[in-house]
Amino acid sequence: MDPKDHFMQIYRLHGTTYHELISYEDTDGNLRPSLTKITSFASKSILDLGTGTGRIPLLFPDSNITGVDLHWEMLIENQRQQRPDPRPLVQGDMRILPFSNNCFEIVTAGWALGHFTGWFGDQWQQHMEQVLNEVSRVLKPEGWLVILETMTTGSHTPAPPSEGLATYYRWLEEDLGFETHVIQTDYLFDDLSQATRYAQFFFGIDLAKKVRKHNWVRLPEWTGIWARQIG
Numbered sequence: 078m079d080p081k082d083h084f085m086q087i088y089r090l091h092g093t094t095y096h097e098l099i100s101y102e103d104t105d106g107n108l109r110p111s112l113t114k115i116t117s118f119a120s121k122s123i124l125d126l127g128t129g130t131g132r133i134p135l136l137f138p139d140s141n142i143t144g145v146d147l148h149w150e151m152l153i154e155n156q157r158q159q160r161p162d163p164r165p166l167v168q169g170d171m172r173i174l175p176f177s178n179n180c181f182e183i184v185t186a187g188w189a190l191g192h193f194t195g196w197f198g199d200q201w202q203q204h205m206e207q208v209l210n211e212v213s214r215v216l217k218p219e220g221w222l223v224i225l226e227t228m229t230t231g232s233h234t235p236a237p238p239s240e241g242l243a244t245y246y247r248w249l250e251e252d253l254g255f256e257t258h259v260i261q262t263d264y265l266f267d268d269l270s271q272a273t274r275y276a277q278f279f280f281g282i283d284l285a286k287k288v289r290k291h292n293w294v295r296l297p298e299w300t301g302i303w304a305r306q307i308g
Contacts, residue, residue, distance in 0.1 A: 084192060087279065088129070088147075092154035096130035098275045102298060104265035108225075109136045111260050112185075115304045116221045121182040124215060126171045126208070127189025131155040133225075134164055143181075145169050172207040176215045184212050187225040194241035201241070202248065209253075218308040224249065228259050228299035231276075231284050235259045235299035246301065255303040264296040272296055 087095055112118065118137050125133050128144030129151045135158060143165040146152050156163045169175050171189070190208065193201040212222050226242065228235040237243035249255040266272035272294050277285035288296060 083281075084195075089150055091278075092130055092148075092150040094278060095151075096154050096158060098264075098279055099130070099132055101264045101266050101275070102132075103262040103300075104295070105261065105263065107260045107262060108300070111258070111302055112136070112223065115223060115302070116183065118183065122180065123183045123185065124174075124176070124181040126184060126186040126212075128152075128155060128166070129187070129189075131158045133185050133187045134159065143167065143176075145171060145174065147171075172204060172211060174211045174215055178214050179217045181215050181220060182217050183221045183223065184216055185223045185225070188227060190224060191226045191242055191245060194239070194245050201245065205245075213307050216307045219306050220308065222305060222307050224255070224303040226301050226303070228301040230280055230298050231287050231293075231296060232299075233297050235261075235301075246303075249303045253305070255305045257301055257303045259299055259301050262298045262300040264298055266294050266296065269294055 118140050121140065123137075123140055123142040125142055125144045128134065128146045131144065131154075134140075134142045134144055134155070141164070144152070144155060145167045146155070147168070147170055149168055152166045152168055155166055167175060171186070190205055193204050197204045216222065226246070227238060229238040237246055246257070250257055264272070264275075266275065269289065269292055273285050273288050276288045276296065287293070
């Protein structure tokens with residue numbers, strides 16, 4: 078299956094299984110402190126683009142976060158995870174945000190924009206610029222944009238897992254002036270069978286074979302964080 082269709086199918090149809098997978102990620106709890114080193118999330122108005130099943134909102138249960146996602150299945154699972162008091166969720170395209178100007182202090186985009194490099198081919202930058210223009214519009218002056226993306230799964234050394242992502246990361250850093258750092262966000266599964274099953278579900282058969290070969294109940298995972306103030 079084409080990688081574009083593979084991920085689209087997961088996001089459209091398999092929200093519950095996807096959330097089960099990510100519930101095993103970041104076993105050392107590095108994500109939240111890394112984000113709060115950039116800026117305080119407390120009492121801030123936050124927009125989470127490509128919110129999925131709520132990975133970032135669930136890190137900050139007491140924050141004022143609005144989530145946007147294209148896929149209804151993701152939002153249904155997101156709402157279920159945040160019960161009994163879910164934050165606002167909107168189905169929409171991050172390239173055309175349904176919000177007024179200057180209404181958020183932080184915008185996050187976790188493991189979402191990087192898909193553009195696979196879904197839109199040579200046009201990825203054009204689509205990404207549409208998102209960034211919308212982010213600039215809805216952010217308050219000197220608001221923060223924080224982007225999280227994969228820096229590979231199944232390796233003890235962090236690196237962009239594709240040339241398309243490497244080009245995108247360089248663009249963020251060299252052309253747009255984002256500061257970046259990389260953290261370890263390993264998955265820790267209950268047993269090898271579970272690790273193999275979830276690896277194949279999301280990452281494919283090759284990684285599943287590697288997991289079994291190395292007996293990886295703890296699956297190496299790295300995340301890059303790119304951040305800058307807008308305006």
